[in-house]
Amino acid sequence: MISACAVFTLFAFLAGDKGFLSQTGTADWLNTASQLGIVALPVGFLMVAGEFDLSVGSVVGMTSIIVATCYGYYSLSPWIGIVIAIAVGAGIGLLNGVITVATKLPSFIVTLGMMLIVEGGAIGISNALTNSSSISLSAAGPSRVLFASSWGSFDVSLVWWVVLAAVATYVLQRTRFGNWAFATGGDLKTARLAGVPTNRVKVSLFVCSSLGAVLVGIIETLSFNNGDVTLGSSYVFTAIAAAVIGGVLLSGGYGTMLGTAFGAITYGIASMGVFFLGWDADLTDLFVGLFLLLAMLANNRLRIVALGQR
Amino acid sequence: MMTETRSVSQGGASCVMELVGISKDYRGMAALKGVSLSLLSGRILCLLGENGAGKSTLIKLITGVERLSGGSILVDAEPVHFDSPRSARQRGISTVYQEVGTLPLMSVARNFVLGAEPTRGRGLARRVDFAEASRIATETMSQLGIRREIDGKQLVGTLSGGERQALAIMRAVYFGARVLVLDEPTAALGIRESALVLELLLRVKEQGVAVLFVTHNAYHAAAVGDQFVVLRRGEVIADFGRDAETVDKIMQLMAGGDELSQFAMLANERLQ
Numbered sequence: 089m090i091s092a093c094a095v096f097t098l099f100a101f102l103a104g105d106k107g108f109l110s111q112t113g114t115a116d117w118l119n120t121a122s123q124l125g126i127v128a129l130p131v132g133f134l135m136v137a138g139e140f141d142l143s144v145g146s147v148v149g150m151t152s153i154i155v156a157t158c159y160g161y162y163s164l165s166p167w168i169g170i171v172i173a174i175a176v177g178a179g180i181g182l183l184n185g186v187i188t189v190a191t192k193l194p195s196f197i198v199t200l201g202m203m204l205i206v207e208g209g210a211i212g213i214s215n216a217l218t219n220s221s222s223i224s225l226s227a228a229g230p231s232r233v234l235f236a237s238s239w240g241s242f243d244v245s246l247v248w249w250v251v252l253a254a255v256a257t258y259v260l261q262r263t264r265f266g267n268w269a270f271a272t273g274g275d276l277k278t279a280r281l282a283g284v285p286t287n288r289v290k291v292s293l294f295v296c297s298s299l300g301a302v303l304v305g306i307i308e309t310l311s312f313n314n315g316d317v318t319l320g321s322s323y324v325f326t327a328i329a330a331a332v333i334g335g336v337l338l339s340g341g342y343g344t345m346l347g348t349a350f351g352a353i354t355y356g357i358a359s360m361g362v363f364f365l366g367w368d369a370d371l372t373d374l375f376v377g378l379f380l381l382l383a384m385l386a387n388n389r390l391r392i393v394a395l396g397q398r
Numbered sequence: 399m400m401t402e403t404r405s406v407s408q409g410g411a412s413c414v415m416e417l418v419g420i421s422k423d424y425r426g427m428a429a430l431k432g433v434s435l436s437l438l439s440g441r442i443l444c445l446l447g448e449n450g451a452g453k454s455t456l457i458k459l460i461t462g463v464e465r466l467s468g469g470s471i472l473v474d475a476e477p478v479h480f481d482s483p484r485s486a487r488q489r490g491i492s493t494v495y496q497e498v499g500t501l502p503l504m505s506v507a508r509n510f511v512l513g514a515e516p517t518r519g520r521g522l523a524r525r526v527d528f529a530e531a532s533r534i535a536t537e538t539m540s541q542l543g544i545r546r547e548i549d550g551k552q553l554v555g556t557l558s559g560g561e562r563q564a565l566a567i568m569r570a571v572y573f574g575a576r577v578l579v580l581d582e583p584t585a586a587l588g589i590r591e592s593a594l595v596l597e598l599l600l601r602v603k604e605q606g607v608a609v610l611f612v613t614h615n616a617y618h619a620a621a622v623g624d625q626f627v628v629l630r631r632g633e634v635i636a637d638f639g640r641d642a643e644t645v646d647k648i649m650q651l652m653a654g655g656d657e658l659s660q661f662a663m664l665a666n667e668r669l670q
Contacts (some may be wrong), residue, residue, distance in 0.1 A: 262525040264515045267504075271512050274501035281483070281493070282513035342503040391503070 092353045095379065099361030108364040115241030116363075121356025122249035124330055125349055126304050127323045129249075129256045130297040132331030132348035136260065137293050138273030138340030139195040143184060144301040144327055146206040147177055148320025151305025153214045153223070156315020160225025161218045166310070167231060173302050180206060181298030185291030195294075203324065210317050221317045227310040236310035245307050249349070252300075256345040269293065273340025329376055330355055333383040335390075342391070354379055411438040413475070414608040415460070415491070415577050420469035421632075422455050429455040431632045432469065437577055437608040442599060444619035445612045446652050447629035453612050456629070457581055460610075461493045462486035473577075490576030496585055499566030502555030509554050510535035510569050538572045539565075542601045544594075560591030564598050577608045584618050596622050616648040628652055 099108055127144050134141055151173040158169030184202055188195045214221045227236055237244045260266040271279035272286045279286050301320065309315050334351030336343030358375040362368075415437040422430040430452045437443055447453050458464040460471060462480030470477050473489050480486040483493075500509050511531040518527045532550025539548060544564060554562060563583050570578055580599075584592040599622050603609055613619050619626060626643070628636040628651045636643075636651045643651075646666060 258525075262528075264517065264524075264526055267508055267512060267515055267526060270504050270508065271501055274503055278499055278501055279512070281495075281499070283484070283487070284513050337503075341501065 092350045092357065095354050095357045095361070095375065099357055099364070103361050103364040108361055112241045113360065113364060115243075117353075117356040117360035118246055119241075119243045119356075120359055121353045122243065122245040123304050123307065124323065124326055124355055125249045125352035126245065126252060126307075127297075127300050127320075128327040128330035128334075128348050128352050129252055129345055130293065130300040131327040132334065132336045132343055132345065132351075133256055133260060133269065134290075134293040134297050135328070135331050135336045135338070135340060136273050136343045137269040137289055138276065139188060139290055139294070140199060140328065141181075141184065141294060141297040142196065142199040142324050142328075143180060143202040143206055144297055145321045145324035146203045146210065147180055147298050147301035148305040148308065148323060149317045150180075150206050150210040151177060151302045152309040152315040152319040153210045153221070153317055154315075155306055155309045156223040156225050157214065157217055159227070160223045160315060166227070166229070170231065170306055173305065174299065177298040177302035177305075178295050181295035182291065184298070185294030188294070189287040189290055207317065207321075214317060223315040224313060225309075225315065226313050232310055235307045243307075243311065245304075245311075248303065248307070249352075253345055253349045260345055265289065270341060273337075273342075275341070326355055326376070329380050332387070333376075333379050335383070335387055337387065337391070338384075351383075411440050413437070414439050414473065416472040416475075417456075417460065418470050418472065420456075420459055420471065421467050422452075422459060422464065423467045429632050430459070433629070433632075433634055434469075435627050435634070435637070437610055438625075439576070439608050440603055440606045441624045442603050442609040442611055442622050443625045443627060444623035445610060445627050445629065446614065446616060446619055446648060448614060448652055450631075451629040451652075452632040453614075453629060454581070455632075457493065457579055457612060460486070460577075461491055461579060490574055491579065492570035492573070492575035492577070493579040493581065494563070494566045494570055494583060496582045500554045500557075500562045502553065502562075504554060505551050506548055506554055506557070506565065507532040507535045507550035509565060510538070510550075510572070512569075514573055534572065538568050542568050542571070542598055544568075544598075558591055559587050560594040563587065563591075563595050567595070567598055567602065571602055571605065571607060575607055577610065578602060579610045579612070581612050582614070583611070584613065584615060592618060614652065616645050616652065620645045620648065 131141055131144060154173040154176065155166065155169035158164045158172065159166045180202060184195070184199050188198045211221050235244065260269065268279065268284045268289050271282065271284050272289045276286055301323070305320060308319055330351035331343065331348045332338060332351070333354050334344070334347030334349065336348060355376055358379070359372040362372045362375065413436045417433060417435050419432040419434050420430060421428065421432050433456060435443065445453055445456065459466055462483045462485050472478065478489060507528060508531070511534065516527045516530040516534070517524050519525055535550050536548065544561070554565065557565065567578070567580070567583070583595050587595065596618060599609060599611065611619065611623065624640055626638055626648065627634055628648065630652070
């Protein structure tokens with residue numbers, strides 16, 4: 089939250105007169121933040137439970153290809169592609185979870201492998217079916233309204249994001265499942281001794297993180313009227329960055345969904361701020377990296393203070 | 399039948415759990431050889447022994463982590479076969495380990511009710527009742543004699559090592575432990591912190607829980623124990639009641655009369 093305010097002030101000062109503070113400017117960074125935010129929420133939740141998911145980026149691309157192939161290339165109902173994408177996404181999440189809990193391998197490696205498999209698989213299938221890894225479509229009808237409409241410059245993805253952030257906050261803070269997620273990430277052995285079904289917690293969160301990526305894949309494909317394998321590839325690390333900037337511990341066991349949302353906002357402001365300044369877009373990463381390091385230091389400090397260890 | 403006659407002879411305390419000649423082999427190596435002991439309600443049994451004496455093996459057997467190679471375990475005079483820690487827990491056998499048991503980055507209330515959270519509402523609106531959780535945690539703690547004011551919202555990481563150990567013990571008692579197995583609860587603690595945990599054990603005992611206090615600290619054992627069993631190389635080498643032996647003698651038994659107990663004797667002489 090502090091980081092979001094800081095970065096906002098910085099770019100308001102630098103790029104305020106270049107349109108950053110205008111309605112379009114605000115909408116731009118909010119839209120960017122919302123799409124990253126939808127991916128980052130379940131990724132952050134999973135990190136609270138002590139696991140990583142690097143495959144989300146490739147799931148966005150795979151979703152994009154499935155939706156575009158069904159809707160754009162074969163001219164089927166958009167819902168067919170959407171349903172297939174959800175099923176495939178849930179399957180990928182399930183596989184991530186089951187492999188991680190069954191083999192006890194670090195999820196970092198499991199989902200890195202899965203990322204490459206999904207990416208390669210999506211390109212292969214797309215090339216085999218359509219002879220291209222980028223398929224155009226023209227979205228219309230209720231699916232467009234639901235996933236790709238906008239009011240003025242504000243996209244519907246903002247609504248999805250806010251609703252999901254509220255749901256995720258409720259689940260993490262108020263439900264038994266949330267308490268189990270904290271415990272699972274805090275200390276696996278202790279959680280298990282207390283009777284927490286830690287494997288079930290992890291597997292269901294892996295499925296959720298994949299489904300978050302599927303949703304963003306659908307939103308982006310229908311908004312851009314184009315399906316592309318490379319869509320979402322930047323989310324691999326930005327989703328984790330957003331969660332960490334928002335105060336989720338890399339080691340698990342601590343974090344909030346509101347913080348994760350603000351982490352995504354920080355990223356949104358930084359990337360649009362750089363854009364409005366007319367700087368090279370690559371500089372966005374410079375700012376995000378800087379904030380990531382600062383956030384890590386601050387989180388570490390806060391945790392030590394919170395635990396009264398000085 | 400045997401247990402009934404026995405429980406009468408133990409001055410009214412009933413036998414909750416009895417181990418009859420249990421043994422455990424690891425690939426032909428005997429870790430535990432025919433150990434028998436009874437855990438009585440409202441009594442603290444101290445299981446003493448040096449590292450490698452078989453204490454941990456015994457804990458694993460009676461808490462369902464590992465299977466018996468021989469002998470039998472009786473709970474309420476009926477034979478039981480634990481095939482998982484869960485099945486042992488269901489019979490009221492709770493374990494508190496030295497290092498694990500609490501989560502430092504979670505609040506006292508969240509820690510206390512973990513795995514058995516009280517809830518309000520139904521269906522999708524079913525949520526944890528944190529007011530209730532907080533009440534349970536603070537009430538149980540004051541009942542069991544924690545004097546310091548502890549807030550349910552406080553992070554467990556802000557508690558001292560002894561208080562954390564106490565929290566783990568108290569939640570086991572609250573959730574209906576009939577047999578409380580404590581694996582070296584004072585090993586990592588200082589003197590004051592150990593005293594806190596030992597005092598708590600006496601309160602737990604008053605509530606009628608059968609306590610198995612596993613330790614290699616003879617002084618801590620002597621401070622609270624009603625019955626003492628000394629293990630050495632997988633066998634019971636001594637089994638006696640309170641006041642039957644001195645601390646020196648206990649240490650000598652544990653170490654088998656080698657250098658370690660010599661040091662203890664030397665220390666005692668110098669202090670006198």
